[in-house]
Amino acid sequence: MALIVQKYGGTSVGSVDRIQNVAKKVIASRAKGHDVVVVVSAMSGETNRLIGLARSIIDPPNARELDTIMSTGEQVTIGLLAIALEAQGCPARSYTGAQVRILTDSAFGKARILEIDDKAMRADLAQGRVVVVAGFQGVDENGNITTLGRGGSDTTGVALAAALKADECQIYTDVDGVYTTDPRIEPRARRLDRISYEEMLEMASLGSKVLQIRSVEFASKYNVPLRVLSSFEDGEGTLIAPEDETMEQALISGIAFNRDEAKLTVLGVPDKPGIAYKILGAISEANIEVDMIIQNVGADGSTDFTFTVHRNDYKKALEILQSTATAMGARQVLGDNHIAKLSLVGVGMRSHAGIASKMFGALAAESINIQMISTSEIKISVVIDEKYLELGVRVLHAAFGLEEAA
Amino acid sequence: MALIVQKYGGTSVGSVDRIQNVAKKVIASRAKGHDVVVVVSAMSGETNRLIGLARSIIDPPNARELDTIMSTGEQVTIGLLAIALEAQGCPARSYTGAQVRILTDSAFGKARILEIDDKAMRADLAQGRVVVVAGFQGVDENGNITTLGRGGSDTTGVALAAALKADECQIYTDVDGVYTTDPRIEPRARRLDRISYEEMLEMASLGSKVLQIRSVEFASKYNVPLRVLSSFEDGEGTLIAPEDETMEQALISGIAFNRDEAKLTVLGVPDKPGIAYKILGAISEANIEVDMIIQNVGADGSTDFTFTVHRNDYKKALEILQSTATAMGARQVLGDNHIAKLSLVGVGMRSHAGIASKMFGALAAESINIQMISTSEIKISVVIDEKYLELGVRVLHAAFGLEEAA
Numbered sequence: 001m002a003l004i005v006q007k008y009g010g011t012s013v014g015s016v017d018r019i020q021n022v023a024k025k026v027i028a029s030r031a032k033g034h035d036v037v038v039v040v041s042a043m044s045g046e047t048n049r050l051i052g053l054a055r056s057i058i059d060p061p062n063a064r065e066l067d068t069i070m071s072t073g074e075q076v077t078i079g080l081l082a083i084a085l086e087a088q089g090c091p092a093r094s095y096t097g098a099q100v101r102i103l104t105d106s107a108f109g110k111a112r113i114l115e116i117d118d119k120a121m122r123a124d125l126a127q128g129r130v131v132v133v134a135g136f137q138g139v140d141e142n143g144n145i146t147t148l149g150r151g152g153s154d155t156t157g158v159a160l161a162a163a164l165k166a167d168e169c170q171i172y173t174d175v176d177g178v179y180t181t182d183p184r185i186e187p188r189a190r191r192l193d194r195i196s197y198e199e200m201l202e203m204a205s206l207g208s209k210v211l212q213i214r215s216v217e218f219a220s221k222y223n224v225p226l227r228v229l230s231s232f233e234d235g236e237g238t239l240i241a242p243e244d245e246t247m248e249q250a251l252i253s254g255i256a257f258n259r260d261e262a263k264l265t266v267l268g269v270p271d272k273p274g275i276a277y278k279i280l281g282a283i284s285e286a287n288i289e290v291d292m293i294i295q296n297v298g299a300d301g302s303t304d305f306t307f308t309v310h311r312n313d314y315k316k317a318l319e320i321l322q323s324t325a326t327a328m329g330a331r332q333v334l335g336d337n338h339i340a341k342l343s344l345v346g347v348g349m350r351s352h353a354g355i356a357s358k359m360f361g362a363l364a365a366e367s368i369n370i371q372m373i374s375t376s377e378i379k380i381s382v383v384i385d386e387k388y389l390e391l392g393v394r395v396l397h398a399a400f401g402l403e404e405a406a
Numbered sequence: 407m408a409l410i411v412q413k414y415g416g417t418s419v420g421s422v423d424r425i426q427n428v429a430k431k432v433i434a435s436r437a438k439g440h441d442v443v444v445v446v447s448a449m450s451g452e453t454n455r456l457i458g459l460a461r462s463i464i465d466p467p468n469a470r471e472l473d474t475i476m477s478t479g480e481q482v483t484i485g486l487l488a489i490a491l492e493a494q495g496c497p498a499r500s501y502t503g504a505q506v507r508i509l510t511d512s513a514f515g516k517a518r519i520l521e522i523d524d525k526a527m528r529a530d531l532a533q534g535r536v537v538v539v540a541g542f543q544g545v546d547e548n549g550n551i552t553t554l555g556r557g558g559s560d561t562t563g564v565a566l567a568a569a570l571k572a573d574e575c576q577i578y579t580d581v582d583g584v585y586t587t588d589p590r591i592e593p594r595a596r597r598l599d600r601i602s603y604e605e606m607l608e609m610a611s612l613g614s615k616v617l618q619i620r621s622v623e624f625a626s627k628y629n630v631p632l633r634v635l636s637s638f639e640d641g642e643g644t645l646i647a648p649e650d651e652t653m654e655q656a657l658i659s660g661i662a663f664n665r666d667e668a669k670l671t672v673l674g675v676p677d678k679p680g681i682a683y684k685i686l687g688a689i690s691e692a693n694i695e696v697d698m699i700i701q702n703v704g705a706d707g708s709t710d711f712t713f714t715v716h717r718n719d720y721k722k723a724l725e726i727l728q729s730t731a732t733a734m735g736a737r738q739v740l741g742d743n744h745i746a747k748l749s750l751v752g753v754g755m756r757s758h759a760g761i762a763s764k765m766f767g768a769l770a771a772e773s774i775n776i777q778m779i780s781t782s783e784i785k786i787s788v789v790i791d792e793k794y795l796e797l798g799v800r801v802l803h804a805a806f807g808l809e810e811a812a
Binding site for chain 2: 016020053054058064065066072075078080083086087096143
């Protein structure tokens with residue numbers, strides 16, 4: 001018998017029928033002898049509806065009050081799921097974040113969990129009840145309702161699993177696991193049985209939207225085994241867990257990509273200390289986040305400086321950069337918002353040489369030009385022309401043998 | 407400077423525009439120097455939507471969980487109103503029932519308020535904030551969310567006014583006060599400036615749906631002056647308060663009526679002790695409430711027994727009565743579900759003789775036959791044929807001079 005925390009997202013509880021279906025899945029887990037704590041999101045569309053009401057008064061609305069309003073979305077779902085469980089003969093009890101006492105700081109809209117009181121939940125589990133907890137929300141020390149920010153229900157699930165020392169935190173979603181790459185681009189993409197926290201973090205931050213980065217970080221910090229599963233189909237999903245030393249490690253776990261970025265370059269910047277600071281200082285003052293940064297040393301005492309930003313920030317960043325560049329006497333500013341980032345992710349690459357050259361070779365064989373390169377211990381990213389994105393993904397997927405075994 | 411509790415019902419907060427309008431009214435009260443605590447209902451239609459969701463799973467749903475779900479309706483409104491107040495430059499803070507700590511018993515769906523903690527509200531008022539409280543809800547000693555039953559927001563308003571020793575509890579609704587009778591039936595009906603708790607209770611229980619009976623009882627018990635006002639028009643409304651000895655008391659305050667009842671009669675019941683008990687025992691065992699009861703002593707050792715029930719219970723009551731009547735050897739059972747009850751209400755009738763005869767005379771002059779009569783200290787009710795209801799109301803309204811002064 002194990003203690004399992006299951007989290008169901010907005011799509012999984014998007015209608016009364018789907019909530020009934022979730023109740024069936026919970027009851028099936030109980031039938032295997034497990035104790036179950038369920039975390040649910042608001043019914044899909046509900047959070048946006050509530051935010052819309054508030055914003056129609058003033059935008060942005062008072063943050064404390066917006067959290068009070070938004071938190072009702074999950075509160076409705078916990079009640080409905082508890083009713084569905086009871087209706088199917090399974091004792092259940094719902095808890096808001098405040099009722100559990102998921103204590104957070106007071107940063108409304110993006111609160112951090114400080115402490116979870118497990119007493120009430122444990123008492124219910126001991127009495128044979130399923131505990132149904134509202135995701136995404138907590139309460140500060142003054143009794144104000146807080147929310148954890150988008151995707152916060154995943155974080156709630158992992159935090160509860162950590163607090164309860166659960167055997168597994170299962171995240172039910174509309175995909176049946178983590179894939180080597182997006183199956184919509186490479187139909188031969190393979191579901192991974194297992195992936196390490198680190199790899200998952202790289203995959204997530206690079207645009208695989210299966211899990212929130214924050215919840216993976218949390219799981220990694222507290223060593224909570226996470227499993228991504230489908231709400232709608234049966235299957236084992238993908239286990240996200242500490243690196244397993246006993247298993248033969250695959251070189252590459254997957255290929256992530258991202259077409260949300262744009263590239264900006266200043267040509268002919270005087271090659272003096274403080275240049276990078278001057279260029280990026282003005283950008284970050286405008287609250288624009290920078291991803292990749294590359295600086296090439298030039299031969300004539302000047303240098304070229306390139307960085308990427310989110311595509312939504314492209315225009316603003318370009319304007320800022322143009323005035324900075326003029327002020328520092330740079331030769332020219334270039335911009336490109338038709339780029340894509342392609343990344344190989346795998347803990348195996350730590351101990352294997354030649355991954356990078358194999359990657360560059362595979363792309364070169366298809367005449368895909370590499371515009372930027374950036375590497376970390378378990379990742380190699382390249383920026384290419386957006387139009388080669390799908391081709392690039394397929395080429396690398398084949399080159400590293402990631403496809404489904406025949 | 408006074409402390410005022412204002413309660414706005416579902417229609418008054420039925421849209422974002424109307425919530426903005428409520429904010430304006432609250433700010434206008436503050437501009438007069440008052441401290442304001444606002445109690446709000448769920449936006450109109452919202453409670454029914456939430457109940458519908460729960461019932462689509464199972465009917466009746468688990469009562470604890472239904473309360474958790476229903477309470478979100480008011481929680482959304484408090485947030486929106488606090489946002490609207492802040493947006494208009496008025497400091498405000500919202501409270502759920504649990505956040506105030508409106509302690510109730512654990513009778514989910516019909517909880518009773520046991521105690522109200524006024525500390526947090528007083529602290530906010532002292533800091534110049536408007537306090538916005540969710541009506542209709544509370545929390546039991548175990549932290550479970552409870553609701554007070556339909557119309558519970560009025561009760562919340564009165565209870566907060568009592569706890570805070572407020573100078574007045576203002577109930578904003580879609581009518582501009584309490585009238586001598588329903589203006590849809592008698593266009594010359596006059597708005598009352600003032601009415602006593604007792605009279606209001608009689609008016610309310612007889613079908614004037616301006617206020618919930620429970621909130622009037624509560625106000626009477628704690629001597630909270632209640633004022634009924636329109637959310638949509640300016641005006642003084644009607645003050646419901648203790649009897650004012652210094653004012654000349656009107657004989658009659660108003661005419662209430664009710665066409666929700668049906669009449670049942672057993673003819674030729676053996677006139678023996680325990681007859682009434684036998685007849686009504688079977689009815690009340692079926693959870694049918696009885697309103698008027700009349701028993702006439704017959705001349706031949708038998709008697710006729712008549713009572714009224716809600717029209718919805720008519721068929722069921724008739725069936726039960728038929729079998730009881732057969733068992734006790736009664737002669738016949740009659741029923742009529744086309745009756746109406748008409749009542750004169752007024753504390754003045756205590757000290758004035760002749761009200762009843764004037765009433766009966768006025769009805770007789772229009773050939774309206776009186777089927778049943780029942781009286782209390784401040785009320786005379788008659789049952790007549792339903793088709794004379796409107797005529798009867800107008801005849802009495804004129805006979806007792808209740809119309810608007812020309």
